[in-house]
Amino acid sequence: MPGFELIDDQERRAVDEVFARGGILFRMGFDDLRAKVFKVREFELAFARKFGAGYAQAVTSGTAALKVALTAIGIKPGDEVVTQSFTFVATVEAILECGAIPVVTEIDRTLNMDPDDLARKITPRTRVIVPVHMLGAAARMDKILRIAGDRGVPVVEDTAQACGGQFRGKPLGTLGVAGTFSFDFGKAMTTGEGGMVVTDQEALFLRTRAYSDHGHESNPNFPRGEDTRSMPGFNYRMMELQGAVGLVQLRKLDEALKRQQENKARIKDALRGIRTISFREFADEAGETGDTLVFFLENPEVASRAAKRLFERGIRFKILPEAMKWHFAGTWDHIFSAVKGYRRKDPGKLWRRSEDLLRSAIAIPIFIKMDEEKINRTAEHLVRVLREP
């Protein structure tokens, strides 16, 4: 599950080192005082290299990463941005922050964007498509990229929940024109708060960098105070202590993925004979991060009963069903009541198929550190309850 499970002395030493070598907490400048320590810059380069991306821009959060990417692409008020009904509320918040109109698709049994519904919901005003790789697993990127390519619409992957995942051998976040990541405290890698935008397009990267730094173009021919600019920006800069922690967490990512994939496989194997459940479908199961085990029960009532019995046995959940409110668009009256095109609609009726799937699902968090006993105990409780849910 989250990178915080692995936080130890290495992160503390990385932070200490920043203080020991000048204590410059700002990501740029102060060259005489910082003994060549540029942790955020180093983190960006290591992150881009790790995932084979041309460029990476660190920002303050995954939500900021989405807004920065959309703004750098040129999203303007009134544009339509398509995303999916099952995501963290942040995806839609970022779209609204750009003044754009969120157009929301149903999900399918991968719990990610339903490509057929995407094809139906694209209009001449669609400017970006944002598939979200939920709970560690890729959206159907082959179909989504084909539909987007046919219409000439760029794809930005919200990879906040699938850092380190792949689709057919390609790192998630690098299949579209840009990918965004989150390093908040619940994510696969954490810097406390933080985010990243990756892209292969230099022009897009330069706009991303400028927008997240008040428009500064970081022109090497001028001191910062006389820096050039060609667009207004904002401040979404990451600080040095986060860069230092991020570098350590990035080094731990492969081991974390491997361990949780193993742990997940063992619990999943224990459930294979159970006929009352069906597992989540995958666009590419080999590429998923293994951070969650999701299965569907016959219908929402059966799922809700099973969840209650599992909870009583000490089993805890990840998002489904315990945090549906923050992850399913059908519950976001507080957002859609003020959005053009939604004002007279009841969000609870707009994504019925998604709601039925989500309320029939149970998601079990898979931890990096799960000992033999915890794995067996979890499997045992699941088997007991699910045999007669």
Ligand SMILES: *Cc1c(COP(=O)(O)O)cnc(C)c1O
């Ligand atoms: C966590 C998350 C975000 C936002 O990231 P923050 O760093 O918390 O701002 C965006 N999208 C999804 C799908 C997320 O899970």
